[in-house]
Amino acid sequence: MASIEMIVAARARLRGHARRTPLLSSPFLDEIAGRRLFVKAECLQHSGSFKFRGGWSAVSGLDAAVRSKGVIAFSSGNHAQGVALAAKLHNIPSVIIMPSDAPKLKIANTRAFGAEVVLYDRVNEDRDEIGARLSAERGLTLIKPFDEPLVIAGQGTTGLEISEQAEEEGVTSAEVLVPCGGGGLTSGIALALEASAPGFRVRPCEPKDFDDTTRSLASGKIERNAAVSGSICDAIVTPQPGNITFPILKRLAGAGIVVTDDEALRAMALAFTRLKIVVEPGGAVALAAALFHGDALESDTVIVVTSGGNVDADIFAMALERFG
Amino acid sequence: MASIEMIVAARARLRGHARRTPLLSSPFLDEIAGRRLFVKAECLQHSGSFKFRGGWSAVSGLDAAVRSKGVIAFSSGNHAQGVALAAKLHNIPSVIIMPSDAPKLKIANTRAFGAEVVLYDRVNEDRDEIGARLSAERGLTLIKPFDEPLVIAGQGTTGLEISEQAEEEGVTSAEVLVPCGGGGLTSGIALALEASAPGFRVRPCEPKDFDDTTRSLASGKIERNAAVSGSICDAIVTPQPGNITFPILKRLAGAGIVVTDDEALRAMALAFTRLKIVVEPGGAVALAAALFHGDALESDTVIVVTSGGNVDADIFAMALERFG
Structure with a gap:
């Protein structure tokens, strides 16, 4: 089973190999979000994503x-x-x-x-x-993509960094919004924050029509998506939450937040203009949730993970053309 | 006069206010450059540039x-x-x-x-x-843009971070390529590296037709540009090197490297694809020099500063369309 001990052990193995990605912010994004907003830029990780x-x-x-x-x-x-x-x-x-x-x-x-x-x-x-x-x-x-304790432990190291970096910013209470496919990143961060930052709560974010985790958290049991493809957020389209990840989320995560493809594209354009980072559609859903679904949030400070930046140039140019 | 003592003092004033930007890399860029390549991503600094x-x-x-x-x-x-x-x-x-x-x-x-x-x-x-x-x-x-000791000292803090971060990567000898307008960033980094990383040498990088520093270093006296506008690299188009910055560069910098506007745009597209950062044309000239003018370099390792990311969406989309 994935645990905080496994995450701490993974952090030791990753040291000197994975990048400690920066926690970014912009007064322009704070204004749109209506609260303090920090962005954990995992798109800057080696291979272009937290994976x-x-x-x-x-x-x-x-x-x-x-x-x-x-x-x-x-x-x-x-x-x-x-x-x-x-x-x-x-x-x-x-x-x-x-x-x-x-x-x-x-x-x-x-x-x-x-x-x-x-x-x-x-x-x-x-x-x-x-x-x-x-x-x-x-x-x-x-090596399974998410329903594997060693993988969850690796993704959870992101959560340890978030709690350290947020503390440096004086943040002790926040909602942490995470793009959620199978739930490896979300559950890993949830476990890390449970141990290192108890004032923080994870909120999974998903694209419309692929909100299996949001619906599963609402019903209390694993729900499947009707479709297996059809969102621009390809990185986080999965059939259903994992058998290992879902119980962790059920115990630790707040309600899911669902965004449209257009909201993800608009968030990509804002990340370009305000943060100077490249985010892929699936990696932008948590930023989109923070910027455009503030009514779903409770905390004064929100931390979002931009989980990846592996987007084809034509999709990125389209996002800039429509929303830049 | 600008000095290492002023840079160290500036670092203390900047602590908790300026961002310690990451030192990025990609095996794909190493391959193009034909050597180890690190990128100091100052485009991620507050306000979108080292300024x-x-x-x-x-x-x-x-x-x-x-x-x-x-x-x-x-x-x-x-x-x-x-x-x-x-x-x-x-x-x-x-x-x-x-x-x-x-x-x-x-x-x-x-x-x-x-x-x-x-x-x-x-x-x-x-x-x-x-x-x-x-x-x-x-x-x-x-507050002058570059020919001012307090400003040079602030920009020089970038150099202190470069030497620390390079040491973490095991790098003790490198050429450090810096986009150069009036020379504030380049001279500040040169002073910082002189004190903190004597195996490193600064190389100013400029756009074609606005190579005043390159020509000044070659002739040994301050030379002016013929034109005052006309490059896509707007951020680093200045009439001539500064009276304070040039003597520092003359003492510490290697020869300048000149790149074309198209090379800067191609470097922007590669930074998008391989590093997931947004770089403006003027901020990309040092990366362009490392990638496309390797014959001008001597060291096995090159560190480039991407100095800013404040580029309009239509210019960025054009760079992706032409070179993405």
Whole structure:
């Protein structure tokens, strides 16, 4: 089971390898949000998203003999890149199973990080089945994208940094808004903050029509999404919350917040203008929630995670053209 | 005179106010550069450029009675925003004299930071004359953009951070490439590195046709540019090196490196894709030099400063369309 002890251990393994990303802010964004707003810029993490933390945590946490045979992962792109880069830096092979409609940049980068990329059809094929088969055939260790304690522990290191950096800013009470797909990042941060910043509460943020976690938290049991694709927020489109992550969220997280694709794009444009960072649509949903759904918030201070920046240039230019 | 003691004192005044910007890197950029490449992301500084350091240093360094009357500055935009924000945070008035062709975003932000903005014609009017007159009329203290020891000292704090962060990466010898307009940032960093990292050497970087510092270093005396506008790199277009900054550069800097506007735009697109940061054209010239003028470099490791990110959305989208 994922725990604060595992997060602290992961932090030690990540030291000198993962980047301590900055906590940014802008008076212009404070004004829009109507409260103090801080942005934990995980888009500046190695591989362009927080997923490097979980990838490094999982790869470095394997027994050396097991690790040397290589790892396998399935991902729409950010977990792919995080695991591929962590594997490359450990000098071990990696196989990454990606949906054929993943952003071109993510597929290209995953290959450039030395991974063997296997594409699959998101509607007609089951990535778990493909992963299990290849894993068995080659002796690869499957690194799940979120429902895996070592991965959750790696993502949770983001939460330890948030509590340290917020303390430096004099913040002792805040809602922490996190883009939520399967819940690895959200549950990891929730566990970290429970131990290190009890005045902080995690709020999962999701795109409209892919609000499985929000609905699951409301009903108290795991709910599935009707569709498996169709949001511009590709990074956080998952069928349902994880069996490990959901109980953590049920215990620790506040209600979910749902934003539209257009709100995510507008948040990307504001992050460009006001923070000078590149955020991908899925990585911008928590910022969008803080900026445009202030009525859903209770605290005077909000901290949002911009979880990734792996966006194709044409999508980014479109966001600037429409909302810049 | 600007000195390492003044830089250390400025660092103390800036603590808790200026941001310690991250030192970023990407294996993809290392490959293009053909060497290890680190990026000091000053575009993530408050107000969107390193100029906040000099602005804060100058405003905080004034005698309290003098400071309370307010400050005045002239700038194409980044110094304007840095001084305006520093003045606002000190609760004092500021008047900023800006060229009428400055980027819209920079003019709007300067106003939003509470400054009174006075526009002038870059070709037919002399900003120094306007500044001196307003300064005398209202008892404002003129904060020059670069030829001012307190400003140089503030910019020099960037150099102290570079030497600390490079040491954390195990780097003890490097060329440090800096976008150079009047030379405040470049000379400040040169002084800081002389004291804190003697294995590092500063190299000024400039846009084609506005290479006054490069030519001045080559000839050994201050040379002027033929034109006063006409580069997309507006942030670093100045008539000539400063009387205070140039002797520092002459003593400490290596030869200048000149890049084209297209190379700056291509560097912006690569910073978008590989680092997830927003860099303006003038702020990208040192990155462009490292990526596309490797034959001008000698060291195995190069550190570049991306000095600002205050670029209008249409220019950024154009860079992505052409080079993304």
